[in-house]
Amino acid sequence: MSFYQVERARQVDPARPAVRLGTTVLTYRDLDARVGRAAGWLSACGLRPGDVLALQLPRGLELVELHLGALALGAATLPLNEAYTPAEVAVYLEDSQAAHAVLLAETVAALGRGRSATGLRAALDAASPVRLPRSFPPETPALLLYTSGTTGQPKGAMLSQGNIAATLRALHVAWRWSRGDHLLHVLPLFHIHGLIVALHGALYAGATTTLMERFDPESALAMLEKDGCTLFMGVPTHYNRFLALPADRRFDLSAMRLFTSGSAPLPARVHRAFEARFGQVVLERYGMTEVGIVLSNPVEGPRKPGSVGRSVPGARLLIRDPETGQRVAPGAVGELFHAGPSVIGGYLGRPEASAAAIQDGWLRSGDLGFEDADGYIHLVGRGKDLVISGGLNVYPVEVEAVLLEHPEVAEVAVLGLPDDDFGERVVAAVVPVPGRLPDPADLLAFARQRLAPYKCPKDLRRVAELPRNAMGKVQKAALRAAWLGSPD
């Protein structure tokens, strides 16, 4: 049995709804039967333990069934974004050497390989279940995820069954999951956040997941209210969208016990505004594809705005000087290094990149942060995003937080651009609050009142939106390129 089955067997009530989508409700008994048939279909297609199965499918039950069916056989899945072009899919298939692929019909047509998603439902329903192996060693490969690629060349992080089980166990305890929980699921299923933290988190607990077909803030809050959900996991964009709803829209969220945010920084202002409006204190947590979720604010105890909290059970953290590798003094900024059972062994087929990223079990995150007096971690930005202007370090998150305090600023991204004089100069792109057109000169004056001169943007532009990836992360490289390409 895979980690999913082992843990599920401990927790589950077979009659409890496991996954809901539209009008379909699958109990755990139904889901088990479907996973057995999906495993049967995959075996008949030739999938064997240790193989990689690429899945580019619409957000839906077939994707869930095939993913779980492959895990139950001891294979690994490679979930791919539906939005990828055939050329992009080809790169991942090539790099991963995936033995099998079930892909969108248009991708199959363009590449001339893989099985088409067309007719999949009927094929899975008609398949005969197979006897599933009883257990796998924890090092069995389970999930191949290409890291989000907001910086550098994407690399395939291979998560083992043991890595995933470690994340699930830690969060089960830290977030007090129970089978009484009901998650409204709005996240992509091709990323660790939506697939492991959210979907597998709920399956592990024997809880219910309602998959929302397409996120919109009004319907999501209405579903939380109507379905009596207890959990919502989002990225900061979701919280911004909730706050942008007209002020007279009210929802009864009294059944909710936890709103979480991660994958990108949740501005303290958004954290506070969400509490003021919806009466719920968002729990912010931090993770990476390569390490799972390793830092979290507590369920019981203070959830600090602007902090990602403390280590979850089993996770170990070191904050080191990126130059010397020495541990920094408490309160000082350094680079976060992670170790523990959820940390991957390496990147697929890239021994050099793996050796550079992981030394003695410690994974170098590239994230900069510090520990406060209560032991909570605060991130100040990616190492790559650090701006060094006139020899002084400017942490973009600090400047962004100041500009976000301005009532006419909805979103902001601060970055460094090459500068003959300073080496780099700080610039800011600002998305105004709808209906407002703040004067860039006023915003710069606002920043100057609150920040040391070397941290203040030298230039500030209003933009309609920030370039973000599917997980809501601002793509600073794209922003930088766009800025440099239009020098007005």
Ligand code: AMP
């Ligand atoms: P990914 O591998 O796509 O999950 O991206 C991991 C990166 O997302 C981390 O290295 C961080 O830079 C960023 N990240 C995740 N959670 C947070 C958070 N709560 N606040 C700020 N950045 C975050």
